[in-house]
Amino acid sequence: MKLYHHVLGLDHRPQRPRSHRLGSTARLLEAPLLLRRRPTRRADPLGGAWDVAWQNQVTPWDASEVQHGLKELVEERWSAIEEQGIPWSSLVGQKTLVAGCGRGNDCIYFAAKGMEAVGQDLSEKAVQVARENLASTPNAPSGVTFEQADFFASPLPTSLYSLAYDYTFFCALPPSMREAWAGRYAELVKKGGVLICLEFPIDGDRPLGPPYSVSSEAYEQVLSPHFEKIYSQAPSNPPEGREGREKVSVWKRM
Numbered sequence: 031m032k033l034y035h036h037v038l039g040l041d042h043r044p045q046r047p048r049s050h051r052l053g054s055t056a057r058l059l060e061a062p063l064l065l066r067r068r069p070t071r072r073a074d075p076l077g078g079a080w081d082v083a084w085q086n087q088v089t090p091w092d093a094s095e096v097q098h099g100l101k102e103l104v105e106e107r108w109s110a111i112e113e114q115g116i117p118w119s120s121l122v123g124q125k126t127l128v129a130g131c132g133r134g135n136d137c138i139y140f141a142a143k144g145m146e147a148v149g150q151d152l153s154e155k156a157v158q159v160a161r162e163n164l165a166s167t168p169n170a171p172s173g174v175t176f177e178q179a180d181f182f183a184s185p186l187p188t189s190l191y192s193l194a195y196d197y198t199f200f201c202a203l204p205p206s207m208r209e210a211w212a213g214r215y216a217e218l219v220k221k222g223g224v225l226i227c228l229e230f231p232i233d234g235d236r237p238l239g240p241p242y243s244v245s246s247e248a249y250e251q252v253l254s255p256h257f258e259k260i261y262s263q264a265p266s267n268p269p270e271g272r273e274g275r276e277k278v279s280v281w282k283r284m
Contacts (some may be wrong), residue, residue: 047206056085090132092132097197099176101139102278103226105260115171117221118143121153122143124146124192126146126148126195127195129181131151133159133163134149134164136195137149137152138170138171146175147173148176149175151176152178157178182201186217187218192224194224195227196228196229202242212255212256219257219283224281225253226278226280226281227249227278228276228277228278229245256284257283258281264277
């Protein structure tokens, strides 16, 4: 159990309601087995296994909270992005995309900061959970939309996104799909818009996944043809178990 927690960076997470907790070592190990055993398609690299995982509440990647690294960037470090000509005020009222949104806490966070947030997930059950989460959030902000959608194959929106946020999506994809991942963000984010990546888990040469180990170099390799990296820093005071395993980067669409 501790090894699996370490790989997913779960050691720091608070106890969650019983309906969302994983009750045994066998159940913890069920998640990666569940996600690896199904046939694959390009648009759905895990053959529907994400929806099965959500239906069975085997979602150890779901932190049920906004990550510290994102909040620190937006609330304490955005001046570094403003120096690159992107003040936060220019994003207020604009569209934000969170692909692989899961429970939707990041969408709710962006909406509370004044943005029109769109959360997409391949799993129908995840979208249901996200909508229920929004409905139960005290003083929930307006401007949040959740939709079941295939990130790679859905029609392009009539207006592109000013900001996109990627966390636990890049690492969920087989490395062979990373170039397509970057190309799709290039289609979805408008010129001058930004992509925020919370790079995790940075675990070196660990071969198995999901989650697959990532590196800043892996992001750079696929994003640099489309985006300019304007920020890259490790969060301060990372939660226990994530020290040296995460970094926040911001990319400006060229």
